[in-house]
Amino acid sequence: MDSQFQWLTALHILTFQRIPHLITGQFVSSLPYTTVTGVIGEEIVLPCRVVAEHVPEIFSVQWIFHEQSEKITVSRYDGKSKKEIQDERYQGRTYFFHSEFRAGNMSLHLKDIKNSDKGSYTCLVSFDNHQHDELIELEVAARGIVPSIFLKNYMKESISLSCHTEGWFPEPRVIWLDSQEQIRREPSTTKIMMMPAGLYSVVTSMNLEPGSDMEVSCRIVNRLLNTTSESRVLISDVFFPSISKWLVFFLVMLCLSLVLIFSTFCKLKIKMKTAMEEEKGQLKSVLDFWEAQSHAVPITVDAAGGDLELQVPPAPGTRSSDPSGAADARAPSAVPIALARDGFAAGKRYWEVEVARRPDWVLGVVRGGRERGAVLPAGDSWALHSSRGALFCGRGDAAVEPPPPSCSVVGVLLDLEERRVKFYEAVHMVLLATIPVGEGDAHTFYPFVPKSEGSLAPLVFRPVRIPSALENL
Template structure:
């Protein structure tokens, strides 16, 4: 045999033996409206930072590049399809452990299907298929009286927001399936989930305890409503009394259903607002960059205005409490003139501080005017932003880590309480300010500790979603 072929086969065998993608043990089920992890585990002795990962969603008509990570592109390694914009995250800090899984947010009905995880090295490639099933457990079922049907009473069971299409069973007091004829209609909504309407007629002398159970086999979950029908609701020698009781019961049911609907709408509104807040924070954090303080930056000071409402304590009025004070600051080594950049600063070790960005700091001399800064200030336990004229309302319960998003596409600076993902303030940057902006923190003064930039670990927050 040709010695070159032997060497080539040995190299191929060596590469195949070093790398392997482990297929998932169990099928993946995503709950509509929540997040899900599409698993992809690479088994290897060593893993290069220059690997490439591609997640592809296969439909009947096309292949969609959901999210791609290119380790060779250090500036913008991740790209997303516009249909998945802002909905995916890689576990970047887990790459060295072989975790190339994809986190998919806000699962939708249309996300159901097969996803291919492809991993590339310079001389190796492998892929694995992950099938995602989606499901949703609807709200609590309710049983309504529809009135008289012959000598019996019509009953209707309703529930909303199920996927896939659930089963509906009517039970008696012993938990056994009733023998009455049941008519069930499952209506599909515009979002793809199902609303359930099921009806039956209860005849006199039947088992008067009735249960409606809605079952989702995929999630192995169910909801059930149980009612006990009195003989007084059936036609008798006193139809007026029966009619009165029926109307009274129906009114009670309507009032209860209305109260439940209002409560459900309020909770859904709260959940939607919380999701929008989390999504905004994750989008900001996805632009995280490392920040290094310029040790050779020299002595720079920033004119910082006092907190809003500060008055002079000098009875003679000689001291002007509204005059700005000079604070020694440390600039980052690198500045930014375009795009979006995010970083975080630990502030728990210092009661009063100021941080943010300054415009063209190195070219403006030793003292930088407050007008050239976009900053968040902490003074006497209160936060204020801008240029000293706006307090942060309402104040956060605690503030140990501050996240800063410099968004030069939307021309604004955002400040977040990064532990609880709360937006503290947004400051616009003028359209004419086409300059380089430098992150800054105050230097240490006496016993006051310096503020430090901390590394941003995006995957750690995914556990709280």
């Protein structure tokens, strides 16, 4: 009786330790440990939900990856600055559900899953002097290509079959089956190797003896995804010495030729389709650039503009030098700029700027011009930045993906009809970025470039020659 009472007491203590707090202002959280499985190359949502009576606007959420003894901040959102910072290894692969923050959804969307993403993640949410954390275990898996069965060797006494496949993770299980879906009794040899991409390739072989079941199946099993992939062949009696070996040889060569022809046809079809899609996309990009260039206007720098500065945010992924890690340590810097003499309040206008002689630069348009003061805040500009060889937008703090092959001339389209600013790599006619201009921004917009500093070469507006075919567009 005493041992039973002690067991019930311990059970009640553990139960109350797991019950979330119900006091006003405290978190009501879900289970602290969740396992999810993602497929390599695809995307997944790492769940984290905070149930509370009220989630304020000012809060912070941080996702941490535990890599052996190191902790990596995958992505962090600060509700005070409304900025999202990602680790360089996860750059462009994660984002939060901002519209669902107030509902307590702090989940992280992870794209393009890699083998190295496997491990433990912690979701840490803080507000009103309270903290909530959840531990997520991410398992990764990959389903490879359908296995292919080949005739490895042929002798009078047996037929040697080989089964090949690749692209699996974790290490798969290999099974040889007969026509009744039973595991074959013949011994087999299996070699599983890890490829450079971190996925497994499989080569397995077996000998088929005369009198055996002639229907052979090679099955690959992914136990983590609980999925299988299988190929099946039926071996004809002609492979055994009851008929001419020349007929056997002819049939084998015919089968191999048909497989080769079919494989070549499929590859050519895929290549042609891919090439057509690429050409279509390139043509569309060129036509869009030509249409933008048809709105070219001459731009003249206001020589009497005096001193004017623009606050420029730091590049995405820049680490704070403040040992305290405070959010305001990544404060914007002031860059001297030169405004164009004329501004635009309606229509479409295009111009080009030479940037080849300067590694770091910022250019675009500012709202209101000099009438807004000697120092313009970053919120009054729609700009493209170059920093340390990378390009990013002034609005949204997002890097330009994929980066252009080179960037010597940048074209800018101010489209006040569609309320947006477009930036082009003018030499290769590639669209770099599009930044929307809000409907409430009914102002005059002035083009600008940074002034020269020290030995840095100044950026200049380049005259645009409109091709004759575009002048009537």
